[in-house]
Amino acid sequence: MEGFEKLCDGVYVCDPSDQQIPDSFVADEAVYTSFMDYFYICVPSEELTSEQVHEICSRRRLNREWAQPGSVNSTVRGVFKSLVRHSAPSVLLEIGPGDSPLLLTSESGTLRYITADTDPSMVAANAAIGYESHEFVDLPLNANSVDLVIAVFVLQFRFDQEELDEISRMLNDRGVFAANVYRRSKESRDRLKSMVLKSGMQLRAIGDSSELCRDHEYWIAGRDDLRLAAGEEFFRGLFKKSSL
Numbered sequence: 001m002e003g004f005e006k007l008c009d010g011v012y013v014c015d016p017s018d019q020q021i022p023d024s025f026v027a028d029e030a031v032y033t034s035f036m037d038y039f040y041i042c043v044p045s046e047e048l049t050s051e052q053v054h055e056i057c058s059r060r061r062l063n064r065e066w067a068q069p070g071s072v073n074s075t076v077r078g079v080f081k082s083l084v085r086h087s088a089p090s091v092l093l094e095i096g097p098g099d100s101p102l103l104l105t106s107e108s109g110t111l112r113y114i115t116a117d118t119d120p121s122m123v124a125a126n127a128a129i130g131y132e133s134h135e136f137v138d139l140p141l142n143a144n145s146v147d148l149v150i151a152v153f154v155l156q157f158r159f160d161q162e163e164l165d166e167i168s169r170m171l172n173d174r175g176v177f178a179a180n181v182y183r184r185s186k187e188s189r190d191r192l193k194s195m196v197l198k199s200g201m202q203l204r205a206i207g208d209s210s211e212l213c214r215d216h217e218y219w220i221a222g223r224d225d226l227r228l229a230a231g232e233e234f235f236r237g238l239f240k241k242s243s244l
């Protein structure tokens with residue numbers, strides 16, 4: 001395919017300067033659909049292997065301008081930054097930060113900010129620049145010790161019961177797990193929702209009325225109903241502001 005580079009088996013990346021970026025194309029006898037702006041994949045995103053996810057996230061790392069201000073990624077990161085300010089946690093865990101944790105180390109102040117990724121290269125990169133960085137799910141955190149867990153642009157990938165059980169274990173009784181979900185089919189979302197409930201957390205899914213990306217939702221999970229209601233109100237408040 002002209003203008004497309006095969007990043008690895010099952011993943012193509014296109015040249016963003018090409019104005020004719022299609023939604024999909026056929027190659028290697030499979031239909032490839034657009035994913036994360038400039039990538040194309042031929043399976044549902046939650047079926048990508050960890051090697052494919054690594055290749056995609058590493059290429060994004062080389063092209064930081066793809067997450068420029070005004071991009072969908074930057075807008076959603078802004079939402080989660082504002083959630084962190086609004087919730088004022090003492091202990092914050094970010095799952096799947098890649099090499100761009102939401103907060104700078106200098107921004108965390110007295111907050112204990114822990115990052116955890118499944119990709120060892122991202123874990124090492126973050127540790128090297130001063131983050132408390134761990135491989136997920138192998139975290140040295142006590143039960144009931146975390147106030148807020150966030151995962152930004154992570155739940156479109158495979159996410160296991162073991163990971164949700166670990167989040168549920170680490171969250172304190174008033175703690176909240178907030179994430180965004182997109183691209184998954186209804187069936188895949190329903191399966192993930194059942195896994196969240198199985199981990200012992202309740203869940204509220206709030207559709208993004210600004211439709212930043214395909215079937216975009218914010219999810220908020222935890223055990224305290226009042227906290228979940230407050231989280232839901234936070235996300236709904238965003239849409240009210242953006243429609244003014």
Ligand SMILES: C[S@@+](CC[C@H](N)C(=O)[O-])C[C@H]1O[C@@H](n2cnc3c(N)ncnc32)[C@H](O)[C@@H]1O
Pocket residue numbers: 053054057073077095096097098099100116117118119122136151152153154157158159160163
């Ligand atoms: C698209 S990047 C998002 C990076 C950053 N959160 C952002 O929005 O700019 C996804 C990151 O999630 C990690 N990841 C993918 N699946 C994961 C999982 N099941 N658990 C934890 N991290 C995961 C990847 O290794 C990658 O670093």
